[in-house]
Amino acid sequence: MIDFAEVVNDPETDLCIESRSDDHMNDIDLSSDFEQPEGSEDLIAPAFITLDYVEKAAKFWFMPDISKTEALLTLKANTPGAFLIRKSNTNVDCFALDLRVEYVTVYDNGPDISLEDCVTSYLIEKTTENKYQFTFTAQTFDTLGSLVFKHTEAQGILPCKLNLPKGDLRRGVNLSIESLQAIKQYWYFPDISRDEAINRIKSKVVGSFLIRKSSSEVGGFVLVVNENKTDNPLDRDHNTVVRNFIIHSTVSGLTSIHGTDTFDSIVSLVYHYATTDTTDLSCRLALP
Numbered sequence: 001m002i003d004f005a006e007v008v009n010d011p012e013t014d015l016c017i018e019s020r021s022d023d024h025m026n027d028i029d030l031s032s033d034f035e036q037p038e039g040s041e042d043l044i045a046p047a048f049i050t051l052d053y054v055e056k057a058a059k060f061w062f063m064p065d066i067s068k069t070e071a072l073l074t075l076k077a078n079t080p081g082a083f084l085i086r087k088s089n090t091n092v093d094c095f096a097l098d099l100r101v102e103y104v105t106v107y108d109n110g111p112d113i114s115l116e117d118c119v120t121s122y123l124i125e126k127t128t129e130n131k132y133q134f135t136f137t138a139q140t141f142d143t144l145g146s147l148v149f150k151h152t153e154a155q156g157i158l159p160c161k162l163n164l165p166k167g168d169l170r171r172g173v174n175l176s177i178e179s180l181q182a183i184k185q186y187w188y189f190p191d192i193s194r195d196e197a198i199n200r201i202k203s204k205v206v207g208s209f210l211i212r213k214s215s216s217e218v219g220g221f222v223l224v225v226n227e228n229k230t231d232n233p234l235d236r237d238h239n240t241v242v243r244n245f246i247i248h249s250t251v252s253g254l255t256s257i258h259g260t261d262t263f264d265s266i267v268s269l270v271y272h273y274a275t276t277d278t279t280d281l282s283c284r285l286a287l288p
Helices: 051-056 068-076 144-153 177-182 194-201 266-275
Strands: 013-015 018-020 083-087 095-100 119-126 132-134 209-213 221-228 240-247 253-255
Touching: 051 144, 068 083, 068 095, 068 119, 132 144, 177 266, 194 209, 194 221, 194 240, 209 266, 221 266
Parallel strands: none
Antiparallel strands: 013 018, 083 095, 095 119, 119 132, 209 221, 221 240
C-alpha cells in the first residue's frame, strides 16, 4: 500500500527576503520511491472499487498544496460525495478531507449558497505509530489511500460515502467575478494592518493575495501579494517577496497598479489580475 503523504515535499521557503526552512512536514519520510502517475487522463472505473484503483486515482483526489478556498470552490461545483485531501492550513503535519455534502440540491449552486454550507472539512491526524485517523476517532489506517478506500465502501463518520473522481475535479470550474464575490471574505480584509497583512501572506504560495483599505489615502486600497523574486520558473514556490501596491480611487473608478486601467469595483480588479498576464505583476493572483 502506498502512503501518499510520504511523497509530499515542502520546499524551503524564502519569506519577505528572510530565508527560513519550513518544518511543517519534517517528520515525513521522503525516501519513498513512489511516483505519482503521469498525465491527467481520466480513469475507467472497475466494476468493483479496489485499493489499487483508489491509489491510481490519487492524482485526482490527493492535492496537498491546493488552497482551502480553491478546494471549496471546486467541490461546490461537483455532486455530493466528491472530495479532496489537502494539507491542513492550521494543524501541522495533518491533512484535511474536504467533502461535498448534500446541503442543497445538486442543481442549486447559486452564489447565495456559502461554500461552508455545501462543503464540510474533516481533519486527518497522523498518529505516533505513523497511521492516519480522523480527529476524535479511534479507527486508524495505514495510509491515506486505505482511509479513502474504506470510506468508499461505508460512510463511517462521514455524512455520505466518498465518490472517487475519474478525472480532475477542477476541470470546468471557471473563475468568475461572481465566484470571487462569493469568496470575498477570504481575500478582503479592509481593516487589517500592513504588518498583519504581510504575515498572513508571506508563508503562502506565489500569487497569494489580499486586499486591505489604504491607511494613507481615503477611498484607496492596497493589494498585498506574494510575488516571485526572480524570473526563474523553478523558484516559483520558494523564492518570494510580499509587496504592497496602492490602488487609487478616482472619479473614473479604481486604478490598476500602474494607473493605466480603471475598474468599477475591487472585485473586477481582482478578477483582472487573477485571469490576465500583465506587466504589473510577475504572476497572476491565486486563490487564497
